[in-house]
Amino acid sequence: MKIHDQINEKLKDEVLYKNLKNFATAYKASKENAYKGLDFESLRTRVHDLKDRDLNKVMQQFNQFRENVEKHGCKVFQAKTGEDACKYIADVMKKHNAKYMVKSKSMTSEEILLNHYLEKEGLQPIETDLGEWILQLANEHPSHMVMPAIHKTRQQVAKIFADYTGEEVDPDDIKAMVEIARRFLRDSYFKSGVGMTGANVAVASTGTIGLVTNEGNARLSSTVPPVHIVLVGYEKLCDDFNQALDIVRVLPKSATGQTITSYTTWIKGRTPSYKNEEGIKETHYVFLDNGRLAFFEHPKFKEALKCVRCGSCANICPAYEMVGGHVYGDRYIGSIGLILTALYQGDEAAKDILKMCIGCRACSFNCPSGIDLQTLISDLKLVVGKKYGINPIKKKVFKNLVAKPDRMKSVLSMGANFQFPLTKTCKTNDEKIIGTVPMLPKEMDFRKFPALASKTFSKRFYKDGFDQFTSDRKVFFYPGCAVEYFYPEMGLAMVKLLQKSGIQVDIPKKAACCGIPAIASGDPDNAKTMIYNTIDNLQEPKDYEALLVLCPTCGGAIKHEFLDFTKEDPNRYKKASMLGDMVTPIGKFLEENNIKFKVKGNKKVTYHTPCHDSRSLGYSAESFLSNLIGKQFVPLTDSNVCCGFGGTYSLDFASISNGILNKKIENIQASQAELLVTDCPGCVMQINGGLMHKKVPVKVLHLTEFIENYLEII
């Protein structure tokens, strides 16, 4: 099935929608509670650092682990591929004439499709984790790494259990269903010749594995059968118990918001086993490469090997929340799933799913191993975009229009002059919009599009003489395409405000795109041209106090992506580095310069935090705004969750974008605010467009426009 068909199928699944939405809300609260009193940043830095190693180091850990278990007669097998691992495990079962093998949950076994292999060999793996068992009976694969059956309802589970057991199952009684699992799975431990577990950590100093579970099935799987097989990726190795415990501290908190799971079990090699003829357990360790080891030497992708498999990158991902893990990922799920699919299964398997990342960066800030997941996805998008090509229309637009500032200016000016047959005034807020976009596919018709401004920001800046104002205090303003062509009034409001405070504002010689649309679409060549254009059109940074932006996405690009794209050009790199240091969102600049305001009017105001303000520029104007307007401010639930815009994402994946936007609008309506303030023109385009489409009479303003209309400098 094509990716868009898969997405549409999932978007129609109301059960999935409800389950994931409820989970996303509950998870945030319990995670916050679990980490209460702890410094998340320092904990995740510790995990990140202890997992920061090259191939040499990880092989040292492996050799130490191996020595510690082999000296007691355990077997260690190094599986080069998934198939090697499957064959070894099947051979152990065959050697012991074991028809059954009880398994506790192992994502690594999902990675190598172990059950499939064993069943082909006539062997019977039995999943004992409740969620995995449900899916095994239903012949499905997990849609979440920690809660594999999150997409199922109790009624669906009851049906699966009734079919399997031949008993009547009350479709509402979850407790009774859990009892069924207890009853039916209990005998499987005792009839299985082999028990298999994964490992959350593998401690080199002793050769001990650590298992983090809630159900107690891993304890039984590793205790009752006479043979124990441990399937583990090399990346789970750590030096000693202090490191292992640092991982155990964050894993359950990030996974399910639990302080710790019911069981954390530390198992070393050959424990007593009455079912084994020798009275002692036979233990096998299967260390899986399957493409991992090469990436320990990769400057960027080695980061992905720091993952502790908590699944939290899915828990907070707005796109995952819409489509679930059967689409958003492959064998692994969530942001890390997109990445590991590319690394382990190859870029062909990942090229479509990578595009589903909206780029909000929530995962990067949520990862308990400190992996900058979104940047890795962005890098991989560029790789697959270059290799497999991108949407040809987009490519043409980037190459022939956006990457050529003069042509962009003349084409869009022409557009502004000739759009009048299409434009109309929106009744709810008197804004000029495109009434009906010709030939717009139905799924894209979920928001109103703003009309192009009749005059660009730059044109009005010069025409109205704002360039004549001079002062010793000077800032530089990069308007970006949205302010330049759609929302000049946001920029002009800022210029007026600063000039009132005695600050001179200069603008680029020529408007050029920051490159983000091309980067997000996986088009590195045109992105580079756009970035070079922008750098060359920005004045020398040394003359200015700050480089101000009203679009945090542009600001984030200047701060981060510009450095990546200028590595081969020392002059531009140097300029990019200086510019990056100066990038300042307007709210922060006003706060830092202690510019004082008094409030006009008494409207209730709420605030949406743009993704790239909080997560690329490290700033949110929320407290600035709430301090300014006091009681008029009402907080917005999930203020810092993406609005679903993501630039061209909102066209490429319109239905996901629309779904994310709907949740934002629900929260806005629940806040009962009359005004929504934000400080990103992209968020304004999306949220305002959605509100107008739904005829919700909440006015959306950029922070600068809000200040112009509702505050006064004192």
Next chain:
Amino acid sequence: MNDLERFIEKSELVGSENLVLSNDEFSMLLKKERFDYVDVPSFNLKKDVRAGEEGIGTALVEVDYGIAETGTVVLDSCEENKRLATCLAEKLLVVMPLSKLVSTLNHVADFLEERTSDKGGYVAFITGASRTADIERVLTVGVHGPKEMTVYILNDL
């Protein structure tokens, strides 16, 4: 908040019952209750049984450590019958000497190192009953192991 208060807070959070007792009070309690499996070396109590597929009713074991940070008890259960009993009992009761309560997870790192350095080792951190939330995220206890847990915290030991 001291370690004991923190331990109890975290332990209660996962639904365990916590009782702080003197040795005498605990001895009285022992007289009243019957357990299917017992291993409490501090009171020289041992009742050995091998739990099978049908499970057992109750297991009473003395633990090696308690961890305040997470409300966890630490149990070396390399001995197979102890492992089976604590995995398969309907109700798990543990005896935790107050002197064995430590503040953080990392305080038991050396213990884990020592107990799993040799041929075989099996140390369990136990924090509450066996639980699952795999159906609609509804928390349900007793999916594979104990359905209830009680911690006797002995303040004389």
